[in-house]
Amino acid sequence: MCAPNSLRIQFIIKMLEKTYRGKAILLQTKVCKCILPEGRKKKILLINPPFERLLGKTISYPPLGLLYLATVLRNKMYNAKVYNTDFELHLRTAFSHPFTDDYSEKEVWENFDRRLNDLNFYVWKEIHQTIKKENPDIVGISFDTQRYKSAKNIAFLAKQINKDIIVIAGGWHPTALPEETIKEKYFDFVVVGEGELTLLELVDAVSKNKNFDRIRGIFFKKKGVIFKTPPRELVKNLDEFPIPDRMLLMNNKELLPQEAGHIIASRGCPYHCSFCASHIIWGRKVRYRSPKNILKEIKLLYNTFGTRDFIFYDDTFLSDISRVEKICSLIKKNRLKITWTCQTRIDTVNINVLKLIKSAGCKVLCIGFESGDQKILNSMKKGISIKQTKKNVKLIKKLGFKILASFILGHPDETLDSLERTKKLAKEINPDFLVSQFLVPLPGSEIYNHLKQKYAILDYNWSHYYFDNYNLIKHPNVKSSDLIKYYRFFRKDGEKRKIVGVLSYYLNPIYLTKKVIQNIIYPKRLLLLILHFFKTIMLIIKFSFVNFTHLGRKR
Numbered sequence: 001m002c003a004p005n006s007l008r009i010q011f012i013i014k015m016l017e018k019t020y021r022g023k024a025i026l027l028q029t030k031v032c033k034c035i036l037p038e039g040r041k042k043k044i045l046l047i048n049p050p051f052e053r054l055l056g057k058t059i060s061y062p063p064l065g066l067l068y069l070a071t072v073l074r075n076k077m078y079n080a081k082v083y084n085t086d087f088e089l090h091l092r093t094a095f096s097h098p099f100t101d102d103y104s105e106k107e108v109w110e111n112f113d114r115r116l117n118d119l120n121f122y123v124w125k126e127i128h129q130t131i132k133k134e135n136p137d138i139v140g141i142s143f144d145t146q147r148y149k150s151a152k153n154i155a156f157l158a159k160q161i162n163k164d165i166i167v168i169a170g171g172w173h174p175t176a177l178p179e180e181t182i183k184e185k186y187f188d189f190v191v192v193g194e195g196e197l198t199l200l201e202l203v204d205a206v207s208k209n210k211n212f213d214r215i216r217g218i219f220f221k222k223k224g225v226i227f228k229t230p231p232r233e234l235v236k237n238l239d240e241f242p243i244p245d246r247m248l249l250m251n252n253k254e255l256l257p258q259e260a261g262h263i264i265a266s267r268g269c270p271y272h273c274s275f276c277a278s279h280i281i282w283g284r285k286v287r288y289r290s291p292k293n294i295l296k297e298i299k300l301l302y303n304t305f306g307t308r309d310f311i312f313y314d315d316t317f318l319s320d321i322s323r324v325e326k327i328c329s330l331i332k333k334n335r336l337k338i339t340w341t342c343q344t345r346i347d348t349v350n351i352n353v354l355k356l357i358k359s360a361g362c363k364v365l366c367i368g369f370e371s372g373d374q375k376i377l378n379s380m381k382k383g384i385s386i387k388q389t390k391k392n393v394k395l396i397k398k399l400g401f402k403i404l405a406s407f408i409l410g411h412p413d414e415t416l417d418s419l420e421r422t423k424k425l426a427k428e429i430n431p432d433f434l435v436s437q438f439l440v441p442l443p444g445s446e447i448y449n450h451l452k453q454k455y456a457i458l459d460y461n462w463s464h465y466y467f468d469n470y471n472l473i474k475h476p477n478v479k480s481s482d483l484i485k486y487y488r489f490f491r492k493d494g495e496k497r498k499i500v501g502v503l504s505y506y507l508n509p510i511y512l513t514k515k516v517i518q519n520i521i522y523p524k525r526l527l528l529l530i531l532h533f534f535k536t537i538m539l540i541i542k543f544s545f546v547n548f549t550h551l552g553r554k555r
């Protein structure tokens with residue numbers, strides 16, 4: 001998207017919003033017809049477009065947002081399924097898993113681009129066949145920024161199979177840039193923000209041939225015209241939503257117990273980190289599910305999938321201590337022998353909360369440290385101090401937690417000194433797992449708007465908005481070659497730590513026996529586990545040959 005065009009659109013929207021009187025408003029002219037034949041309940045296929053598989057990898061965790069949507073629809077007797085196109089159970093991915101790939105290499109992304117644009121690539125063929133076989137009335141596509149082109153491909157394939165299939169776009173990127181998204185030829189609707197109620201109303205309206213004008217939170221095309229409706233308010237009580245039913249996932253039989261254990265226990269984050277887009281869907285006010293409702297989900301997964309390891313993917317799980325207390329006490333009261341991981345901020349931990357979560361099975365804390373340079377942290381509006389970070393890390397380690405630390409390289413203010421400080425901090429924290437990424441100006445984030453205004457964004461091709469790309473924004477104080485040097489250091493260091501972590505799991509006989517017992521009644525899962533075990537060992541051997549000795553010297 002070019003800057004002047006987008007500014008113009010924003011201006012038009014502002015003007016129209018001012019004159020809005022409760023009905024859908026006209027935005028722009030285009031062509032489309034979105035009415036389905038009446039009679040039977042509609043069939044809806046909700047799709048997570050491919051990204052990892054175009055890199056030769058695969059991810060098997062379930063797309064939770066789509067599962068929420070599918071469950072809401074299913075509860076109203078619609079036939080809804082979730083298709084995770086990024087999942088593939090094949091030796092191809094087992095053996096080509098790029099554990100050792102360096103994503104700063106141009107070639108990796110040239111291959112990616114080629115596969116993305118070649119609809120004869122086997123992933124696209126598989127998607128084509130699946131949509132054809134499923135024969136849906138409606139296709140809903142969820143996408144983040146990096147999946148934009150992938151999502152467009154899916155919309156194109158759906159329309160090619162049957163031009164009457166209605167295509168709905170939703171999720172992070174459509175919410176950040178709805179006007180741009182609805183202008184795409186093959187998207188009929190864009191759902192902005194929290195999707196459960198909007199999608200349900202939309203599917204109802206489409207099924208019953210009703211007007212869309214009164215449905216809040218959508219952009220759509222009708223008789224050659226683009227409309228937008230007023231925003232939808234967030235649902236107040238999250239317990240009103242059903243527990244996402246993982247069985248609605250097309251590959252649910254291949255789901256490993258720990259992959260089923262991803263849980264979202266709250267929505268929203270009150271902080272203002274400039275690189276983050278979380279607020280565009282959830283706002284800044286945190287909405288919590290009740291501890292009882294969370295326990296219901298844990299127990300369901302415990303009993304149906306045999307899940308014993310859980311991850312709470314809330315933005316800041318420890319933000320409300322009294323609630324964490326209630327969740328922990330319910331886990332203990334129900335004698336659930338589980339372990340879990342959560343995402344949180346370094347400033348939310350203290351000795352009491354750490355002792356509490358430890359007693360309820362928490363083993364790993366995922367924390368965004370972002371930078372070792374206080375000026376950059378301030379500029380990011382992260383709201384943490386290096387001093388506090390060091391103090392709290394000591395506490396966390398003393399209590400025996402594992403830390404997954406993430407860092408962001410390549411902030412526009414980055415200098416060689418600040419990079420060095422980040423490296424030093426990472427060494428000092430000495431986390432069990434280390435993740436590093438370049439700063440990506442995610443549409444909707446404060447830094448995106450700021451850099452856009454300053455013409456400091458170099459690339460508006462959304463497919464390039466992956467976190468290993470250092471070429472998206474201007475870095476006035478540091479050369480690309482230096483950024484890559486530090487990135488490679490972090491990447492290699494992270495991989496080394498991952499291997500140590502994975503080895504301590506996989507070569508632990510207690511862990512292995514436990515896993516076999518858990519999966520023994522599910523032969524397919526057991527087979528998967530064995531495959532996964534050998535795959536990981538092979539990758540580790542491969543990686544060790546290439547890097548381990550070299551890295552040992554470097555550090």
Ligand code: B12
Nearest residue numbers: 065140141142144145170171172191194195277278313467
């Ligand atoms: C959990 C999580 C992950 C997990 C995913 C695990 C899982 N099981 O899904 C992991 C750690 C793997 C992950 C990875 C990444 N993530 Co992430 N992740 C999140 C997080 C914290 C929660 C996502 C979630 O499950 N939300 C809960 C569900 C209910 O919400 P939802 O999926 O958004 O769906 C709702 C709406 O969006 C909408 N909706 C969504 N899709 C659709 C489709 C239709 C048709 C409709 C109608 C509506 C609709 O309705 C849904 C229900 O209300 C969000 C931030 C956040 N707080 O939400 C970031 C977030 C989504 N991730 C983000 C990013 C950038 C990434 C990575 C690219 C980061 C990286 N360094 O590589 C990778 C991408 C991985 C990959 N290759 O796909 C960004 C996306 C921003 C953007 N514009 O692209 C977010 C917003 C965080 C941020 N920094 O701002 N992530």
Ligand code: SF4
Nearest residue numbers: 269271272273276315
């Ligand atoms: S980065 Fe984390 S703490 Fe900061 S605003 Fe986003 S979700 Fe909240």
